[in-house]
Amino acid sequence: MHRAARTPLFALVAASALTLTACGGSGGSDVGAGAKQTLTVWAMGTEGEKLAEVAGTYEKAHPNITVKVTPIGWDVAHQKLVAAAAAGKLPDVMQMGSSYLGEFADMGALEPVDTKAFDKGDFFPAAWAQGDYDGTTYGVPWYVDTRVLFYRTDLADKAGLTGAPATMAELQKAAEAYQDKAGTKWGLSIQPSGLDAVQSFSPFLYSAGGAILDSDGKPVVDSAEAVKALENYGSYFDKGLSDKTFRPGYDVTKDFNTGTVPMFFSGPWVVGLLNDNYPDLKGKWAVANVPTDKTSGSFSGGSSLAISADSRHKAAAKEFIAYLTDAKGQADWYGRTKDLPANTAAWKTGELATDATMNVFRKQMETAQALPAQPKGTEITSKVDDAIGAVSQGKSSAKAALDKAQSEIENLVG
Known part of the structure; x- marks a missing residue:
């Protein structure tokens, strides 16, 4: 699905x-x-x-x-x-x-x-x-x-932004500008913890050149690239740019409509939701590819x-x-x-x-990546979910959290 x-x-x-x-x-x-x-x-x-x-x-x-x-x-x-x-x-x-x-x-x-x-x-x-x-x-x-980036174009104008952020550094600057100049509560909605937080984290991970498993199924989630990606991800919560409270069933489109949230990553079904539920938003939002770090990567x-x-x-x-x-x-x-x-x-x-x-x-x-198929695929990604939660809540550094996940995943892949 x-x-x-x-x-x-x-x-x-x-x-x-x-x-x-x-x-x-x-x-x-x-x-x-x-x-x-x-x-x-x-x-x-x-x-x-x-x-x-x-x-x-x-x-x-x-x-x-x-x-x-x-x-x-x-x-x-x-x-x-x-x-x-x-x-x-x-x-x-x-x-x-x-x-x-x-x-x-x-x-x-x-x-x-x-x-x-x-x-x-x-x-x-x-x-x-x-x-x-x-x-x-x-x-x-x-x-x-x-997953691609959804962003409010009308609020971008108020924030003094021209077009979508092209790099990960520009993404964070855009989140700050939305808050400071357009008056939004948050700069970017990303999932702080809970089941499948890894999907929200994936654009950061893959764009940084990181991965959970390499093409041979070997765990590599403790790589320097992955640590950098999680540090970047966690910085949104540290700086108050993203909400660190996990709300199961959260519908980001409602806050996108009100302007509480000006940017988020999500999938193609959201296009229909926005068009059907918020017709007054037509012409006030757009989508863009994931901002680049080493590349522009996303979850497949x-x-x-x-x-x-x-x-x-x-x-x-x-x-x-x-x-x-x-x-x-x-x-x-x-x-x-x-x-x-x-x-x-x-x-x-x-x-x-x-x-x-x-x-x-x-x-x-064309540049999206899929987790290599594994018998314990969901258990593997749940370890990354745990690492994301530990960082977003300030309970662990990115390196310590991913070192722990690496050790646990090594036991799962045998």
């Missing part, structure tokens, strides 16, 4: 159940794509609700296929997938949130992607990387998500589509996934959901080719 493709439910009991039961292809021979059959599909959140419409269109062109879509809420998705894997009853096709894939691939529950049928060159590099685990691809990118999220290793409908499942992830299918999906296409060719025609706001997200995806 583009808003929060993760839940904190990676329990050891569930993992043990998967280890015992996922058998990787014991479902028998494939019935073949041309046979009359029912394809079972699980999708989450809004995607689960919208996918049934697409399935109906697909069935008309493929009368031998019945596509049974089951929508599942993100709040229960992980535990349902775990239970189904333990019982040997995973659907033929399933949506994999960005933190799920490594866990299920590690347990042998997913079928490797046919890389002759799906070309990684058709997709954003970070999107394809989210489907990789231990040198094998298990998920085909379906849609992507990244989204979802992939995976096939159960035990499915007896792999050929039909592969064709359905191809339909959903080619350029035409991706453009259609964007029109229905506003989920950003993972297939780069979908951006070359229609609305996506001309929408200046959406193309800021497209440009950001």
